[in-house]
Amino acid sequence: MSRAVREDVAIIIPVYNEARVIGTVLKHVLKHFKYVVCVDDGSSDASYDEIAKTKAYVVEHPINMGQGAALQTGLEFSRQLSVNYFVTFDADGQHRIEDVKAMLSEIEAGDHDIILGSRFMGETVGMSGTKRAVLKAAIRFSNATSGLVLTDAHNGLRVFNRVVAEGMQITLPDMGHASEIPEIIAEKQFRYKEVPVTIEYTDYSKAKGQSILNAVNIGFDTLLRKVTR
Amino acid sequence: MIIIIQAIVILAALGLVVFVLAGRQTHAVLAWKKIALCLLAVAMMVAVLFPESTNHVAHLFGVGRGADLLLYILTLAFIAYVLNNYLREQREKDRLFRLARKVALIEANERYSISKK
Numbered sequence: 001m002s003r004a005v006r007e008d009v010a011i012i013i014p015v016y017n018e019a020r021v022i023g024t025v026l027k028h029v030l031k032h033f034k035y036v037v038c039v040d041d042g043s044s045d046a047s048y049d050e051i052a053k054t055k056a057y058v059v060e061h062p063i064n065m066g067q068g069a070a071l072q073t074g075l076e077f078s079r080q081l082s083v084n085y086f087v088t089f090d091a092d093g094q095h096r097i098e099d100v101k102a103m104l105s106e107i108e109a110g111d112h113d114i115i116l117g118s119r120f121m122g123e124t125v126g127m128s129g130t131k132r133a134v135l136k137a138a139i140r141f142s143n144a145t146s147g148l149v150l151t152d153a154h155n156g157l158r159v160f161n162r163v164v165a166e167g168m169q170i171t172l173p174d175m176g177h178a179s180e181i182p183e184i185i186a187e188k189q190f191r192y193k194e195v196p197v198t199i200e201y202t203d204y205s206k207a208k209g210q211s212i213l214n215a216v217n218i219g220f221d222t223l224l225r226k227v228t229r
Numbered sequence: 230m231i232i233i234i235q236a237i238v239i240l241a242a243l244g245l246v247v248f249v250l251a252g253r254q255t256h257a258v259l260a261w262k263k264i265a266l267c268l269l270a271v272a273m274m275v276a277v278l279f280p281e282s283t284n285h286v287a288h289l290f291g292v293g294r295g296a297d298l299l300l301y302i303l304t305l306a307f308i309a310y311v312l313n314n315y316l317r318e319q320r321e322k323d324r325l326f327r328l329a330r331k332v333a334l335i336e337a338n339e340r341y342s343i344s345k346k
Contacts, residue, residue: 060336
């Protein structure tokens with residue numbers, strides 16, 4: 001595997017109170033990619049300082065707005081960079097660089113606009129039974145509202161080209177964006193593909209993970225938006 | 230008779246939801262909200278001054294007691310209020326977030342001396 005640092009890819013990482021791990025994650029990602037864009041979503045801990053120590057770009061939200069809003073900000077900043085591909089990546093270190101690289105080769109083949117990572121096609125380490133059940137229910141809901149056929153919508157790992165980056169407008173500020181992105185893909189008729197990725201659930205990422213009840217909030221907001229649009 | 234009020238309440242509930250949700254905040258919608266509020270206030274005064282009148286109205290709609298009718302109306306008004314406020318809050322949040330994003334991007338671009346294409 002080549003160790004060359006790629007300069008044609010922007011890695012977008014929403015960060016909220018991840019001071020403990022973000023430094024390590026960034027050091028690792030920066031070994032492979034030159035352009036890393038962190039969006040500090042109004043963290044109350046030292047996340048900003050930890051990011052500032054590295055060579056990653058950091059865009060700082062003046063207030064906490066949620067992960068969807070942070071992704072949109074990262075997207076808008078990254079569009080200005082001269083890159084061809086965009087990657088969304090979680091800050092807690094649960095994604096693997098090998099998966100990103102595999103997804104990049106997939107999109108470079110040119111047959112798809114966006115490649116989505118799926119936990120249920122690949123190996124998932126340390127996921128609890130209830131979490132699995134809720135995610136399965138979430139994907140059924142998401143497929144119903146978007147009309148896409150996916151196995152895992154709520155996965156932070158996505159790779160897409162400039163057409164998608166320019167066309168994507170995430171309006172749901174919080175976790176609802178995970179259901180909104182498939183809807184955008186359907187509406188704009190982006191060519192998509194799901195590939196298996198491996199997620200490593202560490203105690204840290206589990207503690208940071210969203211509560212199962214939040215699924216109710218996401219469902220409500222998604223349906224409400226369907227009616228109001 | 231009871232079928233009538235059930236149909237009315239259910240239709241009114243659905244109508245309210247659609248009305249509140251679909252209502253782009255046009256002047257007409259705002260005006261209707263004010264008219265509805267005034268009507269509610271008048272109805273309230275009438276109900277207090279002539280307690281028996283609510284029973285009469287209730288019987289017209291097939292409801293047993295005036296108090297029940299008031300409860301139905303109150304519930305509908307409450308649902309409308311909650312939905313209205315929730316949506317207003319979402320709209321305000323959306324505006325605030327757009328502003329905050331703009332600020333964040335301007336600040337970052339300045340820091341990294343990126344000029345707009």
